[in-house]
Amino acid sequence: MSTEPTSIKGSVTPPTSIDSENSGVGASSQANVTTGKRKATPQRSEVWSHFTKIINSECASKAKCNYCQKEFCCDVKKNGTGSLKYHIGSCKKNPSNVVDPSQGQLVLPRKGVEGGEGHFSTWRFDQKACRKGLAQMIVIDELPFKFVESEGFKKFMFVACPRFHIPSRTTMTRDVYQLYLD
Numbered sequence: 001m002s003t004e005p006t007s008i009k010g011s012v013t014p015p016t017s018i019d020s021e022n023s024g025v026g027a028s029s030q031a032n033v034t035t036g037k038r039k040a041t042p043q044r045s046e047v048w049s050h051f052t053k054i055i056n057s058e059c060a061s062k063a064k065c066n067y068c069q070k071e072f073c074c075d076v077k078k079n080g081t082g083s084l085k086y087h088i089g090s091c092k093k094n095p096s097n098v099v100d101p102s103q104g105q106l107v108l109p110r111k112g113v114e115g116g117e118g119h120f121s122t123w124r125f126d127q128k129a130c131r132k133g134l135a136q137m138i139v140i141d142e143l144p145f146k147f148v149e150s151e152g153f154k155k156f157m158f159v160a161c162p163r164f165h166i167p168s169r170t171t172m173t174r175d176v177y178q179l180y181l182d
Contacts, residue, residue, distance in 0.1 A: 047084040050094070067093035130164050135175040145169040145176075 043053075051063040053074065063074040063084055068091055073079045091097060104122030138147065146169050147153060157164055167175070 045081045045084075047081050047088060050088050050091075051084055065091060065093075067091050067095075125161070125163050127163075127165060130161065131167060131171075131175055132179070134167075135172060135179045138172060139176055139179065145172050148172050 047063075050066055051072075051074075052066060054062050054064055054071075056062050060073065061075045062071045064071050065087060070087070070091075072083050072087065074081060074084060088094060089097065104124040107121055107123045108119075134148065137143070138145065148166055149169055154166060157166055
């Protein structure tokens with residue numbers, strides 16, 4: 001690299017700092033020069049085994065999922081890797097997240113619950129069975145139908161069973177009536 005200024009249409013541009021640093025005797029080539037002062041640190045987060053780091057045209061750091069090709073912001077100071085960790089657990093194409101819906105889970109019933117104490121059984125999510133159980137709860141506890149649309153119930157159901165689609169109060173009215181007919 002030359003340290004002499006170059007001119008373009010009458011304007012003079014001074015040499016860059018990289019050019020002046022490399023102008024000495026025995027200077028290394030431009031390809032070996034790092035632009036920052038610090039040495040690159042290895043990526044410590046386990047998410048990088050599931051993502052590829054890319055830099056887009058606006059020089060912003062992005063991470064691309066190796067499974068679904070979705071892009072996420074991952075700037076060290078602004079974003080971090082929290083959203084990447086969350087995506088790994090919810091990515092539909094991640095082979096470690098594939099769950100067979102036909103396979104049940106082993107459960108051990110508690111004391112005083114139908115099914116007895118100390119007997120293993122299998123459990124599988126069933127939307128219809130959950131709606132029937134919710135209708136029975138409304139009848140037994142004499143709850144109003146609008147109970148299913150309350151904020152507290154929605155939050156509880158999101159924690160207890162996130163896959164359960166909470167029905168509206170009119171759907172619950174129909175379910176309770178069907179329970180009565182049965």
